[in-house]
Amino acid sequence: MATFMTEDFLLKNDIARTLYHKYAAPMPIYDFHCHLSPQEIADDRRFDNLGQIWLEGDHYKWRALRSAGVDESLITGKETSDYEKYMAWANTVPKTLGNPLYHWTHLELRRPFGITGTLFGPDTAESIWTQCNEKLATPAFSARGIMQQMNVRMVGTTDDPIDSLEYHRQIAADDSIDIEVAPSWRPDKVFKIELDGFVDYLGKLEAAADVSITRFDDLRQALTRRLDHFAACGCRASDHGIETLRFAPVPDDAQLDAILGKRLAGETLSELEIAQFTTAVLVWLGRQYAAR
Structure with a gap:
């Protein structure tokens, strides 16, 4: 049986593979709409564990957890640990097969963590937790470190009209940061x-x-x-x-x-x-x- 996700994921023919690997993959990323935290970029946040970086603010994953009947304490609750929330996600992911979240989850493990050939679920969660946490302890996996690994040159964050934008100004004034972080106006x-x-x-x-x-x-x-x-x-x-x-x-x-x-x-x-x-x-x- 073919591996679920390889370096040719979604690339179905030779032309697609050539266009992506030879031309698209080496190009820098200019992401005009994201939900990254400007404060985490400004502070170059170091994440304690995979549960923290993966689940702390991803409302798409939260929605899937709620749809699966997971108690809110294991989604946004303060009384549960990062590991408990992570295991709730591990038990939920197999149920998302057919939803883009299933593919996103494995892409996020593949890049930048290098987890390949393993389907994420309750049986593999402990091993993946350990492997990813070891990498998160290194400077290359700080907030900015991951962006640099991905060759990100610019991101547009999502910001409310009342936001002070203090962290955008902090980033712009810091010559050591080579990534442009621009605010986007979200007046909902x-x-x-x-x-x-x-x-x-x-x-x-x-x-x-x-x-x-x-x-x-x-x-x-x-x-x-x-x-x-x-x-x-x-x-x-x-x-x-x-x-x-x-x-x-x-x-x-x-x-x-x-x-x-x-x-x-x-x-x-x-x-x-x-x-x-x-x-x-x-x-x-x-x-x-x-x-x-």
């Missing part, structure tokens, strides 16, 4: 007026922008200030998570002020009002992006 919490935490979030945006937000134009002013801050820190990209596609003709500012006022007062908005506000914010943001 701004336009999702229907979410329970919207009002609390506006308070945080007010503090970050030093603008009191009671009208729609105040929101524009606050976002303009934060966009300026992001641009000054090297931001050139935006990223939006739009689970529900809403659209309505953009009303005038008086109507938008009324919608925002209702939400700030704790009143329930109609679906039309939610769509009007969402559309207004996204259209305005789109124009700002084009202008910049």
